[in-house]
Amino acid sequence: MSSIPLGPKEITLPSQPVDLAAIEHALSKLWKQPDPQAPEHALLTRACMSNLIVFCTNQDQADLITQELDEIVLFHPSRVLLLIGDTHKSPPRIEAFVSALCHLAGNHGQVCSEHVTISATGNAVQRLPSTARSLLIGDLPTSLWWVSHEAPSLGGDLFSELEEMADQVVYSSLGWTEPARDIIATARWAVEAEATDTLIADLAWRRLKPWRSLIGQSLDPAAVPRALETITEVAIEYGQRGLPQTWLLLGWLASRLGWQPIGVAHRRGDEWRWTFQALDRTVEARTRLIPDGDPEVRSVAVSWKVEKATATMTVASHGPGKLGMCYQGVDAQPRLLVAPNQSRATLIGLRLKNRERDPIFDTALQVARHLAESSSSA
DSSP states (O other): OEEEOBTBTOEEEOOEEEOGGGHHHHHHHHTOOOOTTSOGGGOEEEOOSEEEEEEESSHHHHHHHHHHHHHHHHHSOEEEEEEEEETTSSSOEEEEEEEEEEEEOTTSOEEEEEEEEEEEEGGGGGGHHHHHHTTSOTTSOEEEEEOSSSOGGGGHHHHHHHHHHOSEEEEOOTTOSSHHHHHHHHHHHHHHHHHTTOEEEEHHHHTTHHHHHHHHHHTOTTTSTTTGGGEEEEEEEEETTOHHHHHHHHHHHHHHHTOEEEEEEEEETTEEEEEEEOSSSEEEEEEEEEOSSOSSEEEEEEEEEETTEEEEEEEEEOSTTEEEEEEESSOOOOEEEEOOOOOHHHHHHHHHHSOOOOHHHHHHHHHHHHHHHHHHHO
16 A cells, blocks of 8 residues: 555555556556545646666565665656565565555655566566566666675676666675675676666765765865875775775775775784785785674774875764764874765665766776685685
8 A cells, every 4th residue: 555644645555456457557456536525635747868778586685675766766767667576485476566655745745756566486486577678668778786695797687687677786795695696796797787878876976975075075185295105005994795895996096096905805813914916115904893883884094105105094984964074193193074874775876866887986896806816716
């Protein structure tokens, strides 16, 4: 049941089970206007700026996504096709439901987006791509949100068929259970995707934007002269399953400063070490796992030479939505960056609204691939 709470003006749009062949007909019936005598707020207006295909592998993932869709279509009205493909369940079956996601538009009724859920089990999962293809609005851009806890390109034929329909693929590397395997596979796929003009967006990378901004400001030559040219060490702490995001952050630093990874990684317990070759020196990079808490980057410390001593700039989380920066060994002022945490739904909505290629991410991903490969060889 999809209910839009408007106090005394509440309107309910039921989630209706339908035959696969009757989905379009059922969607059309949703837009049948109420009685002409009904108040203005009861009028429904269909809004659609793109197609959004969402693929997840179980009902638990789907339940979370369903709670987020209302926020997503508020940013960017879309026809949402939520595909649930659980190959581990039997017997094979496929079923569909239609509903609408609506928002009050002043006193002039409600603006609504279409929502189709298609759930398949067993080998019926193979029917999901063809079913989704038949429901796309052909003259609109299409995005694929891959929610599975593995790299998109490891999704086999099912992913390949869904990717063919999409202009961009959105995923999150946070939570990947086999980070080295998945980063390597993603970086290889990204090269192929660029050749076909498919856009790629990693939500884990998007969450690094405040970190990259504060690190860049803190190492600016106006604040700390010659720091960038004399960096000797980078140390990053991260939460459980946050290693892909850590590699992306290292990849960003290395690619922007012209460092090249050399040799293989070294591991001791929860700590990894890599070496980069800069123009006139080597740079050591260390990462350390903090088992508790969120699976994201927690702190970044960058050290450089100051005459015969060493200075360090540290950026760390200071609670939800706050990053703090301080210096050691150099006379410079600390800073605090207020950067409210954006929900997953907000990040998806913004990505649907602002579609563009990110060449800095592309380069960082390829460096992250080298780090992952050297870790696999360790």
